[in-house]
Amino acid sequence: MSDLQAQDFIRISATTLTPPTARNHEQEVAKLIDVSRCIGCKACQSACMEWNNLRPEVGHFEGSYDNPMDLEPSVWTLMRFAEWENEKGDLEWLIRKDGCMHCEDPGCLKACPAPGAIVQYANGIVDFISENCIGCGYCEKGCPFNIPRVSKVDHKSYKCTLCSDRVTVGLEPACVKACPTGAIMFGSKADMTEWAGERVDELKSRGFENAGLYDPPGVGGTHVMYVLQHADKPAIYAGLPEDPHISEFVGFWKGLIKPVALAGMAFTAAAAFLHWITVGPNTVDAEDDHHAEELIRSAKEKSA
Amino acid sequence: MTNTWQDIKNANVVIVMGGNAAEAHPCGFKWVIEAKIENGAKLVVVDPRFTRTASVADLYAPIRPGTDIAFLSGLIRYLLEKDKIQHDYVRAFTNAGLIAKEEFGFQDGLFTGYNEETHSYDKSSWDYELDDQGFAKVDDTWQHPRCVINLLRKHVDRYTPEMVSRITGTPQDKFLQVCELLATTSEPDKALTSLFALGWTQHSIGAQNIRTMAMVQLLLGNIGVAGGGMNALRGHSNIQGLTDIGLLSNQMPGYMTLPSDKEATFNDYMKTRQFTPLRPGQISYWQNYRKFFVSFQKSIYGKAASAENNWAYDWLPKLDLPMYDIIRAFEMMNKGEINGYICQGFNPLQAFPDRGKIRRGLRKLKFLVTMDPLDTETSRFWEDFGPQNPSDAAAIQTEVFQLPTNCFAEENGSLVNSARWLQWHWKAAEPPGQARSDIWIMAGIFRRLKELYQKEGGAFSDALMNLSWNYADPASPDPEELAKEMNGRTLADITDPTTGAATLKAGQLLDSFAQLKDDGTTVSGCWIFTGCFTEKGNQMARRETTDPRDQGIAPGWAWAWPANRRILYNRASADLAGKAWNPKKPIIEWNGERWVGIDVPDMPPTAAPSAGVGPFIMNAEGLGRLFARATMAEGPFPEHYEPLESPAENVLHPKVRSNPAARVFADDRESFGAASDFPYVATTYRLTEHFHYWTKHALINAILQPEEFVEIGEELAKEKGIAQADWVKVSSKRGDVVCKAYVTKRIKPLMVDGKPTHVIGCPIHWGFTGQARKGYGANTLTPSVGDANTQTPEFKAFLVNVAKSNGPEV
Amino acid sequence: MTYPKGTIVRASALTRINHWLTAGCFVLLVLSGLAMFHPLLFWLSNLFGGGQWTRAVHPWIGCVLFVSYLGLIIQFWRDNLPGMGDVRWLAKINRVIVNDEEDVPEVSRFNAGQKLVFWGMAFLVPVLFFTGLTVWEVYFGAYTSIETQRVTLLIHSLCAIGAIILWMIHVYAAIWVSGSMRAMTQGYVTPGWAWRHHRLWLRRLVETNSRGPTPGANHDLGR
Amino acid sequence: MNVNRRGFIKLTAAGLAASGMGALGFGHVGEALASSVRAFKLAAAKETRNTCTYCSVACGILIYSMGDRAKNAHSNIIHIEGDPDHPVNRGTLCPKGSALLDIVHAPTRLTAPRYRAAGAGEFKEVSWDFALDRIARLMKDDRDKNFIAKNKEGVTVNRWTSVGMLAASASSSETAFLTWKVARSLGMVVFDNQARV
Numbered sequence A: 001m002s003d004l005q006a007q008d009f010i011r012i013s014a015t016t017l018t019p020p021t022a023r024n025h026e027q028e029v030a031k032l033i034d035v036s037r038c039i040g041c042k043a044c045q046s047a048c049m050e051w052n053n054l055r056p057e058v059g060h061f062e063g064s065y066d067n068p069m070d071l072e073p074s075v076w077t078l079m080r081f082a083e084w085e086n087e088k089g090d091l092e093w094l095i096r097k098d099g100c101m102h103c104e105d106p107g108c109l110k111a112c113p114a115p116g117a118i119v120q121y122a123n124g125i126v127d128f129i130s131e132n133c134i135g136c137g138y139c140e141k142g143c144p145f146n147i148p149r150v151s152k153v154d155h156k157s158y159k160c161t162l163c164s165d166r167v168t169v170g171l172e173p174a175c176v177k178a179c180p181t182g183a184i185m186f187g188s189k190a191d192m193t194e195w196a197g198e199r200v201d202e203l204k205s206r207g208f209e210n211a212g213l214y215d216p217p218g219v220g221g222t223h224v225m226y227v228l229q230h231a232d233k234p235a236i237y238a239g240l241p242e243d244p245h246i247s248e249f250v251g252f253w254k255g256l257i258k259p260v261a262l263a264g265m266a267f268t269a270a271a272a273f274l275h276w277i278t279v280g281p282n283t284v285d286a287e288d289d290h291h292a293e294e295l296i297r298s299a300k301e302k303s304a
Numbered sequence B: 001m002t003n004t005w006q007d008i009k010n011a012n013v014v015i016v017m018g019g020n021a022a023e024a025h026p027c028g029f030k031w032v033i034e035a036k037i038e039n040g041a042k043l044v045v046v047d048p049r050f051t052r053t054a055s056v057a058d059l060y061a062p063i064r065p066g067t068d069i070a071f072l073s074g075l076i077r078y079l080l081e082k083d084k085i086q087h088d089y090v091r092a093f094t095n096a097g098l099i100a101k102e103e104f105g106f107q108d109g110l111f112t113g114y115n116e117e118t119h120s121y122d123k124s125s126w127d128y129e130l131d132d133q134g135f136a137k138v139d140d141t142w143q144h145p146r147c148v149i150n151l152l153r154k155h156v157d158r159y160t161p162e163m164v165s166r167i168t169g170t171p172q173d174k175f176l177q178v179c180e181l182l183a184t185t186s187e188p189d190k191a192l193t194s195l196f197a198l199g200w201t202q203h204s205i206g207a208q209n210i211r212t213m214a215m216v217q218l219l220l221g222n223i224g225v226a227g228g229g230m231n232a233l234r235g236h237s238n239i240q241g242l243t244d245i246g247l248l249s250n251q252m253p254g255y256m257t258l259p260s261d262k263e264a265t266f267n268d269y270m271k272t273r274q275f276t277p278l279r280p281g282q283i284s285y286w287q288n289y290r291k292f293f294v295s296f297q298k299s300i301y302g303k304a305a306s307a308e309n310n311w312a313y314d315w316l317p318k319l320d321l322p323m324y325d326i327i328r329a330f331e332m333m334n335k336g337e338i339n340g341y342i343c344q345g346f347n348p349l350q351a352f353p354d355r356g357k358i359r360r361g362l363r364k365l366k367f368l369v370t371m372d373p374l375d376t377e378t379s380r381f382w383e384d385f386g387p388q389n390p391s392d393a394a395a396i397q398t399e400v401f402q403l404p405t406n407c408f409a410e411e412n413g414s415l416v417n418s419a420r421w422l423q424w425h426w427k428a429a430e431p432p433g434q435a436r437s438d439i440w441i442m443a444g445i446f447r448r449l450k451e452l453y454q455k456e457g458g459a460f461s462d463a464l465m466n467l468s469w470n471y472a473d474p475a476s477p478d479p480e481e482l483a484k485e486m487n488g489r490t491l492a493d494i495t496d497p498t499t500g501a502a503t504l505k506a507g508q509l510l511d512s513f514a515q516l517k518d519d520g521t522t523v524s525g526c527w528i529f530t531g532c533f534t535e536k537g538n539q540m541a542r543r544e545t546t547d548p549r550d551q552g553i554a555p556g557w558a559w560a561w562p563a564n565r566r567i568l569y570n571r572a573s574a575d576l577a578g579k580a581w582n583p584k585k586p587i588i589e590w591n592g593e594r595w596v597g598i599d600v601p602d603m604p605p606t607a608a609p610s611a612g613v614g615p616f617i618m619n620a621e622g623l624g625r626l627f628a629r630a631t632m633a634e635g636p637f638p639e640h641y642e643p644l645e646s647p648a649e650n651v652l653h654p655k656v657r658s659n660p661a662a663r664v665f666a667d668d669r670e671s672f673g674a675a676s677d678f679p680y681v682a683t684t685y686r687l688t689e690h691f692h693y694w695t696k697h698a699l700i701n702a703i704l705q706p707e708e709f710v711e712i713g714e715e716l717a718k719e720k721g722i723a724q725a726d727w728v729k730v731s732s733k734r735g736d737v738v739c740k741a742y743v744t745k746r747i748k749p750l751m752v753d754g755k756p757t758h759v760i761g762c763p764i765h766w767g768f769t770g771q772a773r774k775g776y777g778a779n780t781l782t783p784s785v786g787d788a789n790t791q792t793p794e795f796k797a798f799l800v801n802v803a804k805s806n807g808p809e810v
Numbered sequence C: 001m002t003y004p005k006g007t008i009v010r011a012s013a014l015t016r017i018n019h020w021l022t023a024g025c026f027v028l029l030v031l032s033g034l035a036m037f038h039p040l041l042f043w044l045s046n047l048f049g050g051g052q053w054t055r056a057v058h059p060w061i062g063c064v065l066f067v068s069y070l071g072l073i074i075q076f077w078r079d080n081l082p083g084m085g086d087v088r089w090l091a092k093i094n095r096v097i098v099n100d101e102e103d104v105p106e107v108s109r110f111n112a113g114q115k116l117v118f119w120g121m122a123f124l125v126p127v128l129f130f131t132g133l134t135v136w137e138v139y140f141g142a143y144t145s146i147e148t149q150r151v152t153l154l155i156h157s158l159c160a161i162g163a164i165i166l167w168m169i170h171v172y173a174a175i176w177v178s179g180s181m182r183a184m185t186q187g188y189v190t191p192g193w194a195w196r197h198h199r200l201w202l203r204r205l206v207e208t209n210s211r212g213p214t215p216g217a218n219h220d221l222g223r
Numbered sequence D: 001m002n003v004n005r006r007g008f009i010k011l012t013a014a015g016l017a018a019s020g021m022g023a024l025g026f027g028h029v030g031e032a033l034a035s036s037v038r039a040f041k042l043a044a045a046k047e048t049r050n051t052c053t054y055c056s057v058a059c060g061i062l063i064y065s066m067g068d069r070a071k072n073a074h075s076n077i078i079h080i081e082g083d084p085d086h087p088v089n090r091g092t093l094c095p096k097g098s099a100l101l102d103i104v105h106a107p108t109r110l111t112a113p114r115y116r117a118a119g120a121g122e123f124k125e126v127s128w129d130f131a132l133d134r135i136a137r138l139m140k141d142d143r144d145k146n147f148i149a150k151n152k153e154g155v156t157v158n159r160w161t162s163v164g165m166l167a168a169s170a171s172s173s174e175t176a177f178l179t180w181k182v183a184r185s186l187g188m189v190v191f192d193n194q195a196r197v
Helices: A044-052 A108-112 A138-142 A174-178 A187-207 A248-252 A257-278 A286-303 B005-008 B026-041 B068-081 B085-091 B146-154 B161-168 B173-188 B206-220 B237-243 B264-273 B287-304 B310-315 B326-334 B355-363 B438-454 B463-464 B478-486 B666-670 B699-704 B716-718 C013-035 C039-050 C050-077 C084-091 C092-099 C112-134 C145-176 C182-186 C191-197 C199-207 D005-023 D028-033 D097-104 D128-146 D175-184
Strands: A010-012 A029-034 A078-087 A091-099 A118-121 A126-128 A182-187 A212-214 A224-228 B013-017 B040-044 B060-062 B190-195 B230-232 B340-344 B367-372 B399-406 B414-418 B421-425 B502-506 B587-589 B594-596 B680-685 B709-713 B728-732 B733-745 B750-752 B756-757 B759-763 B799-806 D047-050 D058-063 D077-082 D115-116 D149-150 D156-159 D163-167 D192-193
Touching: A029 A187, A029 C191, A044 A078, A044 A174, A044 B237, A044 D077, A044 D097, A091 D192, A108 A138, A108 B728, A118 B026, A138 A248, A138 D028, A174 A182, A174 B355, A182 A187, A182 D047, A187 A224, A187 B594, A224 D058, A224 D115, A248 A257, A248 C145, A286 C199, A286 D149, B005 B026, B005 B190, B013 B173, B026 B040, B040 B173, B040 D077, B060 B173, B068 B146, B068 B161, B068 B173, B085 C050, B161 B173, B161 B750, B161 D058, B173 B206, B190 B206, B237 B355, B237 D175, B264 B287, B287 B463, B310 B463, B310 D077, B310 D156, B326 B666, B326 D028, B340 D047, B340 D128, B355 B759, B367 D128, B414 B478, B414 D028, B438 B463, B438 C182, B438 D028, B438 D128, B438 D175, B463 D175, B478 D175, B666 C013, B699 C050, B699 D097, B709 B716, B716 B733, B716 B799, B728 B756, C013 C145, C039 C050, C050 C112, C050 D156, C084 C092, C084 C112, C112 C145, C112 D156, C145 C182, C199 D028, D077 D097, D163 D175, D175 D192
Parallel strands: A029 A224, B013 B040, B013 B190, B040 B060, B190 B230, B340 B367, B340 D163, B367 B399, B680 B759, B709 B733, D163 D192
Antiparallel strands: A010 A118, A029 A182, A078 A091, A118 A126, A212 A224, B399 D115, B414 B421, B587 B594, B680 B799, B709 B759, B728 B733, B728 B799, B750 B756, D047 D058, D058 D077, D149 D156
């Protein structure tokens, strides 16, 4: 799709300068996960681990098919299983591939204090540049989907890269290629949105009136989208946020108080300097010394 | 499979019953999803558990393990009662109108001819009434009371929806919804495909499970059509190939069978393999048996096989029993009748039922040879691994050889997939360390034995001495040489009878098994593979991807047996006049002179429809069999029999509870548990993240499913005070497994004969070697009894008890 | 301690060490904190050997600051208790600001401004410490929810800014009131300084014939 | 990782900038540091077409191994993914197929013939010759003792029931054919494969 190099950044973390904008006509990519076609086989997890050379620990059985139990620095995508009884009393097994949503307005990137640690390419992929990461975990606070994980070993944050290394040479991500039932599709965001529309109509024809596309506006839309049978209740899909957006706290902490704080500090320094050059130091004069000796001397006499 | 994997996308209804396609064959299951999307297909899943296949199904119905025949017989009754069958298809292509013998009958649980002592039938009464020319009598008006269709109607009459629900525990409304949906495919242009696997085969009544569905498909007219067929989703990558090449106790390559003691001479042997047609004008292709047999004997014994010595007939081992299956092998082992056992890429300690009995058998061996890329449990059965494999090594006198072999990526060769495609693969790397190919090892053993016999003589060794072995490198025969050997050659020039031109020079590779002769002038190691490696080169290596009308045939990709035919019985995809039932998806049609279409016709190319050549060319009557004559052990019609370990009585015929023709060894019968001690029905199954007992050696798969567990319904767990992910002990009369409990909504109690019956699910993938957590293995629990026809063990329905535990005693 | 003759002891050696330890930690925290606070200042992280070191060392220094500030609290809390005198002092802030000590009420050991700094920091430093703990990813990342950490991180930033501004005022005050720097570095002030800035404090010292830093401390006034 | 020349220079220059210049307040120099994407790991790998070893869907796969088959390069397998041309799987793989790399490189892959003597407590590595000679000897002795040339009725049966064999259902058809020839020429009838399970 595109050669993902420094010139292709459209957003860079902790950077006051505007990224290069000359190449402003870039096809945005998107990964569409059609939960109604997903059989929860974890081929995407397996392919992701194999392609990215990730091997987390062999865990234990914890009460469901969710293995490993949570995203980790070396678990970039994960099937989350939810046994749900619908209104008709029939059981539905909702299985959702969790992982980075590659938001249009990434909370991680906004929260990140390290310059160049998180970048967004022109095609929409949000990537962690590990060598610039300082391991502070702000990205975890910024992300509305609770995705980034900071490693306890190298103190760097990790998440799905949408296989930027494959996409940059024109291949599709590893999970997309592996998915046996074609539940994960990859292409331009326009194509994927249109294809999702067809899938939603087809699902509606099968009795899922509330089928819909999950492309949350709260984060400006995402480059990883879901087709859900029950788009009116995303939370039943193992906690998919109803209306994800960057937290107001993060917004405020990363927005207004930055300039205000700097201004406040600069003002104080300036005021002090101005006071110094106008009022000047408060020095002790001879009279004060005299009063002091006088006081001491009289006290000496009383006690002697 | 009768059809191809991609052909599944042409189905209008897909039933996954007796299998879990989404978990066991995910990339094949893609085509079910394609059917749903492009074809608006409906997916029906009938399974004791709500599986990941069910998670994308349009209709799910629970069923008690081991009662599939009751369900399907009820379905047949529904189809016949509602007259939802494809009349023209059934009339023309099945034996519905043929008339059975007078003596045939069925009385409270038993067909005619049952012998109590031998637990088997005298099947002479299970046949058609023949006329004076020896052809089967037929009444196409279906009036005759002994027409097959009428006998079938009477036979299934007892399976009313109430009775089905009473036996299977499936709620009646769900059962009738399934019947309704499947009945819609009786339309000529609608197709139902049946995807099944071990969920049907691993029962004491396994073969009949599949037969019942085949009868349903015949009644609905779905065999041989696009999107139809009986599709067995085979297990291993080359299980189809090894079945084709006859690596089974009584089998020879190409589904020929080894002689038995009763066939002393070659003529006796051939007498029972005449396959003379039972209706005029039928092909009955097995009539060419002698050509295949002679060509085969010439292939493996070369000049030493001649007309004079009946083509070295006596050099083939004869069987005194129907078969020496693996259950019998471990029975013999326990009785000390087997001294040596060679496990080539097979891990019986994990794969076979009643793990205790397997371990006791292996202890009695003098020597055990394992050939495997991985460190298998079987090769270390003698080592103590704590509670998962308690053992006193010193007391075990077995010599064990653990031979390292290469894996798929380290060899050239071909594999046959479930859809009968022979596909070549290329070597990508050298095997690790001193690992060698299985071919090299078998050649090594063979040449050493031959040398010993040459030096020392000994028991009869003519077969060994004269075995054809003309490979460039006798120590390591090349896979291409072996492939050519299976394909076969002509030893004399072949001329085309019509044109007289020489088609093949002596010594050249044959193009098709039609060229085989029974006079010793042709050789073929496996007649059904002839055509896979011809003078035009290795057809198995073809990678041509074009697919006419994108209908899922891909005729140019690799090569399918027989004769590159991709959909079997495809003649049945056209009506009497040779026009396609489903004009949108024709396969072959009669154009006036020949059969043409997108697949190799399963029919003599120039046999006009009017000639009445039946589409089932391998059967003597050329017709699909609703009435199975004498081919099945327990009856020409399927009948519901309870599993050997069952919580319920047989409400249809209490006196005959389980399969009367099942072979049960005495010690195995003692080890069957009673419902009073073991009240819950258990079933074993596979998870999609693991392949049997291999992938616990692969780190990623061990991560995806790290630890052994059993699935318990929420109601049962509440009853037993078992919380989520607690340790539990699951016990059968044969042994205990201690593992975690997965308390789930996906298994609900079934009302069977008025009693709530709980089902417990036991995945099989854990053992005591590899990366994953140590496990006991589900086969610690399972009974050692098999299907009456194939001896496939009954892994899918047995009895257990379950209780809280605090983990394996270390 | 060898203080020059005739001088008053404003801060004991222990107090000075404690003060400058706190000050040192605070400065380092300001530098490393600001590096992570604003991209423009990220270059400050190079003083600590890069972003990773800055993030790693900041919390540890925070711990030291918290402990050492407790020391200051222990030493000064009694003399910083607010009283009516402070209110009156504040009312005269306009005179104080222009160095006109004339009718400014007499101040004991600490004037209201200093008390504000003291109690300000006594509030801000613990809050910074505990909010900092919750966002100390390496050790405490898992103990609080992300929602909580968003709030505590905001509080941490706000308090830090407050502390920095308070600190700037404190530093300038020391420069502005000449002699104060020496008071905290050498530990002594001239009696005149005491008279001018902390007359009540001087009076009590004299009454108890103490040379400082607190009444009745050591009895060699005038040596 | 083939860092191209231009990239190499950029990295070192940046390093210098970060340490020296950065301290003097030219912080934004750091932004140029942001390196590009992880290099494509299959850039010059050798591609071999094969079939997955697990189930009967028989997905087509592409095996990527190091080196270009030059004599001194041991073609170690580094990645396996689906064959997009294969008409059945069209490039997809299940969780087992996607992890084929881990079975090829499983630490429990056997690498040397091992032998456990009767009653012994552990395996010991042996040579192939020792193993195969010993196996041939054991088989011949047992066959000579227990081979049944004729049954009770005097019919020539030529069967040997005291040694059994299980064949692998993941081995190639060619292996299977050769195994059939050897087993049956010895008269084996206790001979099955995974189709029985």
